[in-house]
Each structure stands twice: as C-alpha cells, then as structure tokens.
Amino acid sequence: MRASPEHSDEELLRLTVAGDADAFAALYRRRQAGIYRFALQMCGSEGIAEDVTQEVFMTLVRESQLFDPTRGALASYLYGVARNQVLRRLEKERHFVALADEETTEDGRARASNVSAHMADAADDPLAELARSELIETVRGAVLALPAHYREVVVLCELHELSYAEAATVLGCAVGTVRSRLHRARALLVERLREVRPHGDERGAATDFDPLRCFA
Amino acid sequence: MLDAASRDGALRHAETCASCAARLAREQNLTDALRAIATDMADLSAPARVEAKLLAAFRETRANAQAATATDATHAHDATHAHGATVAPVELSAKDEVAARRASSRRRTWRTAAVATAIAASLALVALVTLYKQFTRTVPSSQTTGVASQEGGGRESTPVAPVVAALSPSPNSAGSTGQVKPERPQLIEHAASARARVKPARPFVPRMIESQQVIDGGSAIFAAGDGESASNHAGGASKPSETESVTEFISLVAGAPAATPLESGQLVRVQLPRAALASLGLPLNAERGNEPVKADVLLGNDGLARAIRFVR
Numbered sequence: 001m002r003a004s005p006e007h008s009d010e011e012l013l014r015l016t017v018a019g020d021a022d023a024f025a026a027l028y029r030r031r032q033a034g035i036y037r038f039a040l041q042m043c044g045s046e047g048i049a050e051d052v053t054q055e056v057f058m059t060l061v062r063e064s065q066l067f068d069p070t071r072g073a074l075a076s077y078l079y080g081v082a083r084n085q086v087l088r089r090l091e092k093e094r095h096f097v098a099l100a101d102e103e104t105t106e107d108g109r110a111r112a113s114n115v116s117a118h119m120a121d122a123a124d125d126p127l128a129e130l131a132r133s134e135l136i137e138t139v140r141g142a143v144l145a146l147p148a149h150y151r152e153v154v155v156l157c158e159l160h161e162l163s164y165a166e167a168a169t170v171l172g173c174a175v176g177t178v179r180s181r182l183h184r185a186r187a188l189l190v191e192r193l194r195e196v197r198p199h200g201d202e203r204g205a206a207t208d209f210d211p212l213r214c215f216a
Numbered sequence: 217m218l219d220a221a222s223r224d225g226a227l228r229h230a231e232t233c234a235s236c237a238a239r240l241a242r243e244q245n246l247t248d249a250l251r252a253i254a255t256d257m258a259d260l261s262a263p264a265r266v267e268a269k270l271l272a273a274f275r276e277t278r279a280n281a282q283a284a285t286a287t288d289a290t291h292a293h294d295a296t297h298a299h300g301a302t303v304a305p306v307e308l309s310a311k312d313e314v315a316a317r318r319a320s321s322r323r324r325t326w327r328t329a330a331v332a333t334a335i336a337a338s339l340a341l342v343a344l345v346t347l348y349k350q351f352t353r354t355v356p357s358s359q360t361t362g363v364a365s366q367e368g369g370g371r372e373s374t375p376v377a378p379v380v381a382a383l384s385p386s387p388n389s390a391g392s393t394g395q396v397k398p399e400r401p402q403l404i405e406h407a408a409s410a411r412a413r414v415k416p417a418r419p420f421v422p423r424m425i426e427s428q429q430v431i432d433g434g435s436a437i438f439a440a441g442d443g444e445s446a447s448n449h450a451g452g453a454s455k456p457s458e459t460e461s462v463t464e465f466i467s468l469v470a471g472a473p474a475a476t477p478l479e480s481g482q483l484v485r486v487q488l489p490r491a492a493l494a495s496l497g498l499p500l501n502a503e504r505g506n507e508p509v510k511a512d513v514l515l516g517n518d519g520l521a522r523a524i525r526f527v528r
Contacts, residue, residue, distance in 0.1 A: 019278050033261035053262045057270050139249035158250040190242045
C-alpha cells in the first residue's frame with residue numbers, strides 16, 4: 001500500500017513503522033509546518049525550531065510505539081513531543097543571552113518587511129498597516145515574554161486554534177487548567193500591550209480609560 | 217465559549233458601561249493581533265534541508281533495522297540447522313520486524329545494564345576488601361582482650377595507636393598541671409586493683425570509634441588520685457577531646473611489679489556497667505547505677521589490660 005493524501009495520520013504512521021519512506025515523507029509534510037511554527041512561536045529562534053522539528057519526527061520514527069491512539073490524535077502527540085523538546089531547549093539555553101548577530105537581525109528585518117508587505121497588500125492605508133504590523137511585532141514579543149506555561153496555551157489555543165480539550169491533551173492537564181491559564185495569559189498580554197502601546201493610537205485611546213471594575 | 221444570549225447581553229451592556237467597553241476593546245485588539253500573527257506565520261514551515269535530513273535518517277534507521285533482522289534470522293537459521301530441524305520459511309511481517317527490533321533493543325539495554333551492575337558490584341567488593349584489610353592491619357588481634365569491656369558487655373572501642381609508654385612508680389606526678397612531665401611516667405597501683413581480676417580474652421565486637429588517642433613515648437603519666445582533667449596528666453598528644461574529663465589510670469595488673477615497663481600498647485575505649493566502678497573501689501552513684509560508664513583501657517602487647525581510666 002502506497003501513501004496517499006487520503007490516508008489518515010494513524011495509517012501513515014503504521015506504514016512508516018513498516019518502513020515506507022513515502023508514508024513518512026507524507027506524514028512529515030502534513031504535520032511539519034504546525035510543529036515548526038509551534039516551536040518558533042514558543043522559543044522565537046528559527047534554529048531551535050528546526051532542531052525541534054527534526055527531533056520530533058526522529059522520535060516518531062524511533063519510538064513510534066509510545067504513541068497511543070486511544071489517548072488522542074497523532075497531531076496532539078506530536079505537539080506534546082515538540083512541547084517537551086522546546087521546554088528542554090529553553091531550560092538548557094536559559095543561562096545564555098542571545099547576541100543579535102547579523103543573520104538574526106537580517107531575519108528579523110526580512111520578517112518585518114514580509115509582515116509589512118503582507119499587510120500593505122491587504123489594505124490601502126499604508127500608515128495604518130504599518131502601525132498594525134508594529135502592533136503584531138509587539139504582540140509577538142509579548143507572547144515570547146510570557147512565562148512558558150502561559151505562552152504554550154496562547155500559542156496552542158490562539159495561534160494554532162486548538163480546542164481546549166486538544167490543548168489539554170497536548171499539555172497533559174485538565175481543560176479547566178487550560179481555560180484559566182489562557183485567561184491569565186491574555187490578561188498579561190493586555191497589560192503588556194498597554195505598557196508599550198505608542199501614544200496617539202486612536203484605537204488604543206478607548207482602552208486608556210481604566211475605571212473601576214464593573215460588577216454588572 | 218459564550219452562548220448567543222449571554223453574548224448579546226454582554227454586548228448590550230458594553231454599550232452602556234465604559235469600563236466593560238474599554239475592556240472589550242482591549243480584548244478585541246489582542247484577538248486581532250493574535251489572529252494577525254497566526255495569519256502572518258501561516259505559510260512558515262521547516263526548511264527543506266530538515267526533510268532531507270529526516271528522510272536520510274529514516275532510511276539509515278530502516279537499513280540498520282533490516283540488517284539486524286537479517287542477522288537475527290541468519291543466527292536462527294544456523295541454530296535450527298545445527299539442531300537438525302527443518303523450518304518452513306516464514307516471512308516476517310512489518311509489525312513482527314518492529315517487535316523484533318524493539319526486543320533486540322531491549323535485550324541490548326538489559327545486557328548493558330547487567331554488565332554495568334556487575335562492574336559496580338566488583339568495584340564495591342574490591343573496595344570493601346581493601347578497607348577490611350586496612351582495618352585489620354590497624355587493629356591488631358590484641359584489641360579483643362579488653363577485660364572490662366567484656367565484663368560489662370561494653371561494645372565501644374577506640375582505634376588504637378601505638379603506645380610507647382612506661383609504667384613505673386612515681387607518686388609525685390599526681391599534681392601536675394597541664395604540662396607534659398619530662399620524667400619517665402609511672403604507674404601507682406590503686407588499692408582496689410588487687411581485686412581486679414584479669415579474665416581470659418573473649419571476643420567482643422567493636423561498636424563505634426569515638427576518638428583516637430596517641431600517647432607519646434614516655435610522655436604519658438599514670439598516677440593515682442582524684443578525677444582530674446586528662447590534660448593534667450597526659451601530654452597534648454594523649455589528650456582526649458576537650459569535652460571529656462578522665463580519671464587517673466588505675467593499674468589492673470594484680471601483684472605484678474609496679475615498675476614493669478610498657479614499651480608499646482593500645483588504648484581502647486570501652487563502655488562498662490557502672491558497677492565496675494565499685495569493683496575497682498571507686499565511689500558509685502546508686503541513682504545512675506543502670507547507666508554505663510566509658511573507660512579507656514590500656515592494653516599491652518601481650519593483650520593484657522594494664523590500666524584503666526574512666527571518662528566522663
């Protein structure tokens with residue numbers, strides 16, 4: 001049996017275990033982007049994201065027996081492996097301070113220009129879109145600055161649009177924990193964005209008003 | 217997730233409540249920004265080199281597994297032929313191959329663990345034997361002849377340093393004050409020592425090493441008298457720990473000439489029943505009669521106890 005796009009993840013995994021390189025390639029192409037983005041959004045480093053992606057799929061090849069279909073989908077399992085790898089890398093590199101080398105700076109510029117171009121294409125007002133792209137970069141930085149257990153919930157539920165139940169499976173915690181962490185993480189993000197929001201932002205002007213909490 | 221009615225109610229409320237309107241706007245801002253990030257990064261994926269590396273690694277792993285399976289199959293084939301059995305060709309399914317690979321991996325892991333454990337156990341055994349040899353070299357067999365310790369079931373002994381001391385009568389040494397007397401140390405026989413009986417050696421188990429005392433040749437002075445600090449009678453080298461106070465050494469050699477020189481010996485810390493004090497003619501506090509008392513026994517090279525002093 002040859003791998004085809006109609007195959008489910010589990011079938012592709014079974015073929016992979018049986019030694020079908022095409023099935024492995026198909027499975028990789030189907031799931032690598034999500035894993036890569038998750039790692040990138042969690043750690044902010046393309047190098048680490050590449051390593052994590054590679055390690056996740058090597059783990060799948062080496063220890064495929066660890067995947068239990070009764071506990072969740074293969075995608076959730078892959079996210080879980082990626083999460084463990086990312087946390088391990090973050091813990092390992094916690095003691096190092098990254099220096100902004102030329103390549104990183106260029107990457108950042110390229111991405112920023114990419115964002116700007118993308119936004120500029122989408123709208124006619126370049127100034128508004130520039131402010132918007134700045135806001136996106138600010139939010140991206142704020143997400144990266146969150147504590148890891150809040151960051152992973154934001155990345156999974158907000159950026160990858162996983163359901164609370166799927167996120168709970170990935171994180172190995174209760175759905176209620178996911179909800180409360182997400183609520184707290186959003187509150188932290190709002191707080192940080194208020195601190196860094198530039199003056200003169202019309203849309204933000206409405207949010208400057210911070211009266212007492214409404215108990216209605 | 218809100219139901220539609222609650223959502224509509226909340227939105228209506230936000231139209232009239234400035235606080236909730238501001239909060240709603242902030243949340244909407246954040247949601248928009250997060251969605252924009254997700255959209256912006258939607259087309260990001262791992263570089264092609266990752267896929268190439270993974271496929272190469274996958275093929276290599278697969279080849280290794282097949283080689284291992286082939287080797288196992290060859291061994292099994294050889295083994296069955298060696299036993300003269302005829303085996304029908306069986307084609308392994310992919311699942312069986314994976315299971316065989318896992319079993320082989322597990323076997324390797326267990327083998328490695330067993331070898332490591334055996335090496336560790338051997339090293340530990342060698343270390344124990346070495347320590348035991350060192351210990352037996354340091355503690356000669358004469359240590360097991362502690363008279364007092366056997367009487368009271370004492371278990372405490374002190375590792376012994378060679379003692380170069382001499383026992384000879386010298387009554388004037390009793391009042392020395394903390395300095396080592398240059399003259400030859402002497403032993404004044406206590407009146408009660410005549411009642412002390414030297415019993416034949418019985419083995420006892422050393423329980424605990426508490427302190428180590430070294431008596432310089434000729435510097436230890438043994439004299440009868442009231443209990444005083446050890447530092448009054450022995451040189452610094454033979455001084456017990458500062459928290460202890462000791463009595464004078466009391467001779468245990470009944471009827472022997474008092475001036476018998478003791479060229480070397482050992483000092484053994486033991487624990488005795490308090491009744492031993494009475495047997496040596498020392499006052500006994502009846503209220504603490506059940507408590508053991510510590511003592512240092514001076515043993516000669518012949519293993520006989522020569523003198524004893526009590527420690528408090």
